[in-house]
Amino acid sequence: MTAPVEISLVVNGETREIRVPPRKLLSDVLREDLHLTGTHVGCEHGICGACTVLIDGEPARSCLTFAVQMEGHEVTTIESVATGDAFGPLQQALHEEHGLQCGFCTAGIVMTFEAYLRENPDPDEAEVREVLSGNICRCTGYQSIVAAILKAARVIREGPSA
Amino acid sequence: MTAKNDFRYIGQPLPRREDRRFLIGKGRYLDDIAMPGALHACFVRSPHGHARILSVDCAAARAMPGVAGVFVGEDLACWTTSLRLAPPIEGLHPVEMTTLPIDKVRFHGDPVAVVLAEDRYVAEDAAERVEVEYEPIDSVVDTDSALRPDAPKVDEALSGNLVSHQFFSAGDIAARSAEAERIVEARFDLHRHTHSPMETRGCLADWDAGREHLTMHIGTQAPHPLRGQLAGRLRMRETQVTVISPDIGGAFGQKIALYREELAVAALSRHLARPVRWREDRMENLTSASHARETHCVTRASVRADGRILGLELELTEDFGAYCFYPANYMARVIAMILTGPYRINDYAFDVKVVLTNKCGNGPMRAPMAITSWVMDGTIDAVASDLGLEPLEVRRVNALRAEDLPFAMPTGEVLEDVTPLETLEAAAAAIDVPAFRQRQEEARQAGRLLGLGFCTVIESTTYGSQFYKAAGIPGSGHEAAWVRIEPSGVVNASVGLMGSGQGYETPLAQAVAEGLGVPTESVIVHMGHTDIAPYGMGSRGGRGATAGGGTLYLCAQKARDKALAIAAGMLNVNDAQGLRIHDGRIEQYLDAEWQHSGLTLSDVARRAYLDPTALPEGITPGLDVSLTYDPPPMTYSNATHACEVEIDPATGRLSIARYIVAEDCGTVLNPVVVKGQQQGAVAMGLSGALMEEVVYDSAGQNISATFADYLIASACEVPQIEILPMHTPNRRTPVGIKGMAEGGIMGSIGVIANAVNDALIPIGVRVEQLPLTPQRIRALLRAAECTDFRRTISETRMKTHDG
Ligand code: FES
Ligand code: FES
Numbered sequence: 001m002t003a004p005v006e007i008s009l010v011v012n013g014e015t016r017e018i019r020v021p022p023r024k025l026l027s028d029v030l031r032e033d034l035h036l037t038g039t040h041v042g043c044e045h046g047i048c049g050a051c052t053v054l055i056d057g058e059p060a061r062s063c064l065t066f067a068v069q070m071e072g073h074e075v076t077t078i079e080s081v082a083t084g085d086a087f088g089p090l091q092q093a094l095h096e097e098h099g100l101q102c103g104f105c106t107a108g109i110v111m112t113f114e115a116y117l118r119e120n121p122d123p124d125e126a127e128v129r130e131v132l133s134g135n136i137c138r139c140t141g142y143q144s145i146v147a148a149i150l151k152a153a154r155v156i157r158e159g160p161s162a
Numbered sequence: 163m164t165a166k167n168d169f170r171y172i173g174q175p176l177p178r179r180e181d182r183r184f185l186i187g188k189g190r191y192l193d194d195i196a197m198p199g200a201l202h203a204c205f206v207r208s209p210h211g212h213a214r215i216l217s218v219d220c221a222a223a224r225a226m227p228g229v230a231g232v233f234v235g236e237d238l239a240c241w242t243t244s245l246r247l248a249p250p251i252e253g254l255h256p257v258e259m260t261t262l263p264i265d266k267v268r269f270h271g272d273p274v275a276v277v278l279a280e281d282r283y284v285a286e287d288a289a290e291r292v293e294v295e296y297e298p299i300d301s302v303v304d305t306d307s308a309l310r311p312d313a314p315k316v317d318e319a320l321s322g323n324l325v326s327h328q329f330f331s332a333g334d335i336a337a338r339s340a341e342a343e344r345i346v347e348a349r350f351d352l353h354r355h356t357h358s359p360m361e362t363r364g365c366l367a368d369w370d371a372g373r374e375h376l377t378m379h380i381g382t383q384a385p386h387p388l389r390g391q392l393a394g395r396l397r398m399r400e401t402q403v404t405v406i407s408p409d410i411g412g413a414f415g416q417k418i419a420l421y422r423e424e425l426a427v428a429a430l431s432r433h434l435a436r437p438v439r440w441r442e443d444r445m446e447n448l449t450s451a452s453h454a455r456e457t458h459c460v461t462r463a464s465v466r467a468d469g470r471i472l473g474l475e476l477e478l479t480e481d482f483g484a485y486c487f488y489p490a491n492y493m494a495r496v497i498a499m500i501l502t503g504p505y506r507i508n509d510y511a512f513d514v515k516v517v518l519t520n521k522c523g524n525g526p527m528r529a530p531m532a533i534t535s536w537v538m539d540g541t542i543d544a545v546a547s548d549l550g551l552e553p554l555e556v557r558r559v560n561a562l563r564a565e566d567l568p569f570a571m572p573t574g575e576v577l578e579d580v581t582p583l584e585t586l587e588a589a590a591a592a593i594d595v596p597a598f599r600q601r602q603e604e605a606r607q608a609g610r611l612l613g614l615g616f617c618t619v620i621e622s623t624t625y626g627s628q629f630y631k632a633a634g635i636p637g638s639g640h641e642a643a644w645v646r647i648e649p650s651g652v653v654n655a656s657v658g659l660m661g662s663g664q665g666y667e668t669p670l671a672q673a674v675a676e677g678l679g680v681p682t683e684s685v686i687v688h689m690g691h692t693d694i695a696p697y698g699m700g701s702r703g704g705r706g707a708t709a710g711g712g713t714l715y716l717c718a719q720k721a722r723d724k725a726l727a728i729a730a731g732m733l734n735v736n737d738a739q740g741l742r743i744h745d746g747r748i749e750q751y752l753d754a755e756w757q758h759s760g761l762t763l764s765d766v767a768r769r770a771y772l773d774p775t776a777l778p779e780g781i782t783p784g785l786d787v788s789l790t791y792d793p794p795p796m797t798y799s800n801a802t803h804a805c806e807v808e809i810d811p812a813t814g815r816l817s818i819a820r821y822i823v824a825e826d827c828g829t830v831l832n833p834v835v836v837k838g839q840q841q842g843a844v845a846m847g848l849s850g851a852l853m854e855e856v857v858y859d860s861a862g863q864n865i866s867a868t869f870a871d872y873l874i875a876s877a878c879e880v881p882q883i884e885i886l887p888m889h890t891p892n893r894r895t896p897v898g899i900k901g902m903a904e905g906g907i908m909g910s911i912g913v914i915a916n917a918v919n920d921a922l923i924p925i926g927v928r929v930e931q932l933p934l935t936p937q938r939i940r941a942l943l944r945a946a947e948c949t950d951f952r953r954t955i956s957e958t959r960m961k962t963h964d965g
Pocket of ligand 1: 041043044046047048061
């Protein structure tokens with residue numbers, strides 16, 4: 001075991017200086033040291049996607065990342081997606097389409113598609129399913145999640161009245 | 163299609179209350195609870211399938227910085243009692259297990275020791291330093307070898323590995339087979355699954371040494387029964403234990419029993435007078451939490467030439483794994499009891515064996531009776547295929563019709579208010595079977611394999627106390643609730659269920675709103691805290707709506723009656739006849755219409771709490787009522803699944819072209835939540851039928867210990883599911899609820915296997931074993947002597963290309 005090291009990173013827009021053991025996972029640091037428990041851990045081996053956060057805007061598995069690798073990087077988590085009391089379009093659509101049940105997979109899905117829809121504003125169903133296949137949901141059967149993502153894409157493109 | 167009803171709040175498609183906190187990352191799951199100073203537990207687990215424990219050397223682990231202690235089975239045996247299961251059921255052997263194994267381990271992943279340390283990383287490091295000396299014993303990894311007379315015994319206290327054996331016969335099977343045109347035999351082999359909720363198991367035990375009180379934070383489907391187990395096995399009183407369930411990231415039956423790890427954590431919190439927490443990793447969850455299914459069935463149907471089943475025999479063998487957290491016949495029995503389900507069969511016999519092996523112990527997983535509908539409807543398809551009949555016609559010939567109801571199944575289970583023939587016809591009409599058969603024939607000519615399957619489900623959702631009594635299982639099917647109209651007129655309510663993601667908070671509030679006559683928004687239903695909720699039986703099966711919703715509804719009516727009696731006094735009328743509560747207002751029936759009386763429920767509540775001397779004679783202060791309700795012995799819902807598939811003969815790849823569910827689950831509290839359950843259940847069933855499989859090698863090593871090996875269907879494998887709601891009320895339950903949420907598993911397993919077999923008819927092979935992986939289907943195609951068919955395919959392809 002090596003001694004903890006000081007790192008500086010930006011989390012949800014705020015600069016954070018923390019001391020972490022080099023072997024500590026980003027998922028654990030977010031949850032335990034920064035008290036951001038919205039990021040969930042479902043497998044710790046990179047398959048389920050529950051722990052997905054954005055690193056410099058790109059989706060990444062926080063369970064496969066050591067926190068020390070984040071020195072100088074920017075991490076975005078589920079806690080930053082809503083603005084005050086208002087859901088973002090993806091959250092709103094997931095609520096309206098019943099795209100979640102136990103909610104354990106939800107943060108990972110929201111973070112994956114926050115990034116995806118920014119670059120792919122008009123995906124079709126097959127594309128959405130393909131991207132979603134990196135996130136396991138044990139509850140919903142995916143149909144309502146797919147519907148929600150397509151709806152959110154429409155809202156982002158055309159505004160809420162669409 | 164769904165019958166109209168007069169409900170005001172029940173049946174509204176309201177969005178779920180849980181969503182907000184989950185969507186913004188503010189859900190509170192077990193591992194989100196901060197507890198300063200808590201120790202972290204990590205279990206040392208057996209690398210062997212079966213071995214004697216010769217010694218455990220904890221010295222090196224104990225010496226590591228940050229380690230607070232290492233404990234083994236003998237330690238735990240000082241502080242806890244063993245679990246003894248000995249219900250008086252004929253043919254079921256009593257079994258007993260200690261909190262952690264002492265002499266031997268029985269499966270790969272069995273916990274042998276537990277390390278407590280200041281963080282999880284250190285605890286895991288230390289667990290690796292615990293030296294256990296084992297003497298391996300041969301593992302038994304299948305039921306055939308487990309039943310051999312010389313097989314190693316999994317539980318040495320038993321005379322063999324057959325832990326439970328029951329048989330039954332009704333009518334005259336021998337006479338029916340003598341009359342039969344033919345005896346059709348079919349086999350069904352449903353492999354081993356595991357629940358895999360996205361949130362693994364875990365708990366946080368907090369012993370208060372001053373009050374001598376244990377608070378156990380744990381995601382549990384059944385808080386009160388768990389509290390009773392904890393108190394009993396820690397030799398404490400139930401008053402000394404509080405169980406609090408936070409949000410649960412899925413359970414599917416895995417979070418009911420008190421597991422050994424959880425009991426160990428609680429005992430150690432008390433022993434050290436410190437909070438102790440544990441969260442298992444995914445490998446532990448896949449190998450050591452709880453497994454399910456692995457049921458082999460053989461049916462023999464005595465049939466007439468038109469496909470009518472005269473008599474049916476079932477032989478069932480379940481591989482139960484190494485330990486019994488439930489009576490070993492718990493799941494298998496229900497399969498045998500309800501097998502004949504939607505069909506008019508009177509002569510029936512079963513022989514049910516449950517066998518111990520060196521695998522993780524079985525438990526109920528969403529649809530404990532999952533295989534039932536595949537076995538029954540698969541038998542129908544085997545009959546149709548042997549006799550060269552249209553499978554749909556064989557279903558019709560045997561179907562229970564409305565005029566047959568109520569119908570006593572040969573096992574004595576009574577069906578009434580079910581509509582299996584109606585759902586079958588609706589699904590068949592939606593498919594348009596003649597048109598499909600034509601497409602199928604044309605496709606066959608072109609060398610393509612299309613298949614159509616049906617599967618009708620009779621889902622036993624809600625077990626009343628009389629069912630438990632008749633089955634000889636200790637326990638009850640009743641449920642309990644309280645409803646409090648607070649002085650301000652808002653409503654707190656509680657029930658002994660605990661949801662694990664289904665979304666109970668809105669539909670159960672709707673049930674209270676309906677019973678009371680207040681807007682759903684003014685009701686909050688509290689669940690999952692044993693000091694707040696009344697003692698209830700928890701969430702299992704499909705009892706949430708019937709038992710939970712039903713009890714809350716009846717309790718709310720009781721509160722309404724009291725509120726109206728007070729209102730009558732305030733309005734100076736003799737009694738509450740001609741009064742009602744509507745959207746929180748007290749209304750009076752005057753001049754042939756309901757009119758606002760000027761009073762609201764909050765006026766009544768203020769009088770009840772703050773001015774009790776003004777209450778009518780005989781009315782006690784406050785508006786706080788409780789009630790228990792015991793549902794009928796069994797409540798059933800029903801559905802028919804229909805599915806069109808195509809198999810690629812070259813690769814064995816299966817694609818689902820269409821998937822339909824016609825379902826009757828009675829009065830629906832909230833259609834949003836019900837639809838979610840329907841889709842989710844079908845997806846879980848298909849995932850199990852097509853991909854998931856727990857695999858042990860011949861030495862008892864679990865080789866499916868990660869999500870890269872235990873494959874769960876992703877968005878690319880689950881099809882769109884079309885739902886035809888055909889709900890009709892049950893006349894015996896409050897507001898006509900029937901319950902649901904497990905039938906989708908039963909139907910999807912059966913329908914996909916039936917569709918594949920329909921596609922394979924020209925090849926002359928039949929799938930008898932799941933999962934239906936491309937490799938398995940391809941192997942069947944290869945094994946079949948289908949050179950002719952392949953020639954046909956290639957000739958047709960050539961022709962198509964030439965043309
Ligand atoms: S927890 Fe990171 S992918 Fe599963
Ligand atoms: S909502 Fe439970 S895992 Fe997706």
